[in-house]
Amino acid sequence: MQLLEHTVNRFNGVVIEAAALRRAPEDFAALLASSVPHWHAEGRFLIWLEIAIEDAVLIPIAAAAGFTFHHSQPHYTMMVHQLQPNALVPGYATHYIGIGGVVLNEDREILVVSEVHRSSARPYYKLPGGALHPGEHLAEAAIREVLEETGVETRFDALVCFRHWHRYRYDKSDIYFVARLSPLTHSISKQDDEIDDCLWMPVAEYLNHDLVSPFNRAIVRSALVSPGVVTAHVDGYDDLTAREFFFPPNVV
Numbered sequence: 001m002q003l004l005e006h007t008v009n010r011f012n013g014v015v016i017e018a019a020a021l022r023r024a025p026e027d028f029a030a031l032l033a034s035s036v037p038h039w040h041a042e043g044r045f046l047i048w049l050e051i052a053i054e055d056a057v058l059i060p061i062a063a064a065a066g067f068t069f070h071h072s073q074p075h076y077t078m079m080v081h082q083l084q085p086n087a088l089v090p091g092y093a094t095h096y097i098g099i100g101g102v103v104l105n106e107d108r109e110i111l112v113v114s115e116v117h118r119s120s121a122r123p124y125y126k127l128p129g130g131a132l133h134p135g136e137h138l139a140e141a142a143i144r145e146v147l148e149e150t151g152v153e154t155r156f157d158a159l160v161c162f163r164h165w166h167r168y169r170y171d172k173s174d175i176y177f178v179a180r181l182s183p184l185t186h187s188i189s190k191q192d193d194e195i196d197d198c199l200w201m202p203v204a205e206y207l208n209h210d211l212v213s214p215f216n217r218a219i220v221r222s223a224l225v226s227p228g229v230v231t232a233h234v235d236g237y238d239d240l241t242a243r244e245f246f247f248p249p250n251v252v
Helices: 025-041 053-064 138-150 203-207 214-225
Strands: 006-008 014-016 046-052 068-073 076-082 095-103 109-115 129-131 154-165 173-183 195-202 230-232 245-247
Touching: 025 053, 046 053, 053 076, 095 109, 095 138, 095 154, 095 214, 109 138, 109 203, 129 138, 138 154, 138 173, 138 195, 154 214, 154 230, 173 214, 195 203, 203 214
Parallel strands: 014 046, 095 173
Antiparallel strands: 006 014, 046 076, 068 076, 095 129, 109 195, 154 173, 230 245
16 A cells, blocks of 8 residues: 655654655545555554645645644645544644833833834833744843834843733734843934834833823833843753743842
């Protein structure tokens, strides 16, 4: 019996090789029709099938064979076939991750922005921040976002709080971290396409401003009183490009 080229992962799941898709659709359909019952008889749990956008003609063939969509990215769609009724199909990413920066200078001023796209015609002052890029560390993202939006260079000090929010974009959840940062420069050069206004505002004024949300006030209070958690090295985990650890100061 001829099968589609594949490997078996450590979870007893079949992973169809990309090279197996480089064939005519009718040949793919015939091989899939013989492969699926064979893998079922072997007791495999799942079949994973990654289809590149240039091979999208194969998607309806796979769907007719019992595959469903698992997730999509700009250049591919991942499909999965559950061979055993109790086999666990792990979920794809469930959260967005973002970070904002509380930047406090020696004059007890805080760096704030008002965005171009906002729900009110009046300026609404918040902290600079945004979404992480794929593979980006939290500390790096906080520094980058502040620099992009305000032109101010900073140093990461600590994470001081975070919030967890369900039913966000596309019904995914969102985790937003807040970092305390120290300014290395003070001159402002705002990102004009996103930021309408940017300034150093006295902390006391910000905490009493009628155009600041209760959440943003709480963030700043947390940054003022909490030592937060700082980046740390943990023995045995030396690949810091893939990992980022945070602990209370002087613990690790």
